[in-house]
Amino acid sequence: MVRAEDLVVETFFVGPLQMRCSVVCDTSTGDTVVIDAGDEPDRLIAWNDEGGGTGPNWSSAPGPVRAGDRTVVALLNTHAHFDHSGHIPTVRKHWGVEWWLHPDDTFLQSLAQQSAARWGLPPLPEPAEADHDLAHGETVHVGSLAFEVLHTPGHTLGGVCLLLRVEDAADHLFVGDTLFAGSVGRTDLPNTGGDFQLLANSIHTHLWPLDGDTVVHPGHGPLTTIGHERETNPFVGVGAGEHGAYGRGKYA
């Protein structure tokens, strides 16, 4: 388990939808995992390889991790909407690493180019195919880092949350668009399998039992915690009742 003093988590809000790409580094080994490397590949590469470019929007480190001290060892995805996965082929080729995705999002992934076109966005590369399947209840060991996989369908069929347990500090949970600060992911997007009751059930079953101080890194918007959302989220929090305040969230 990674020690709190060795862990650096950095957020890059990338692309027109300002999607959160999380870069997780164990500074005791330099092993680095990039979660949802969906856009701005040049920016991610410049920072991870040389400490160059504009860098992250937010970092848990007191100062930058020194250039050359980190090695990207894997790419993981919370789900396959194009804003989260569209540029995986670019970074996977550059770093020569493998990519993990839940197989229930394979079809969605195959539509990345059409989805971006529908939003009127620049063309994407030919969609990647995952090298490894993420499976509920399994722990993915990548370099010196380990992530527990929680399958949380509802925003997409293959949506997962990735739990990074930390020694002597709060754990971190990378949730994609399953949960946001004060909201939840949209369930009305085409070809996705979105379903609000399924999403609420996933959150109630797999997220609410986690420690309240677990830091939640959503796919869009600010950080939050499990405890705060469990108490106050108007869609799925304890006060929202079985059906929540609304039937859908607001982000893609």
Ligand SMILES: [Zn+2]
């Ligand atoms: Zn998104």
Ligand SMILES: [Zn+2]
């Ligand atoms: Zn999404």
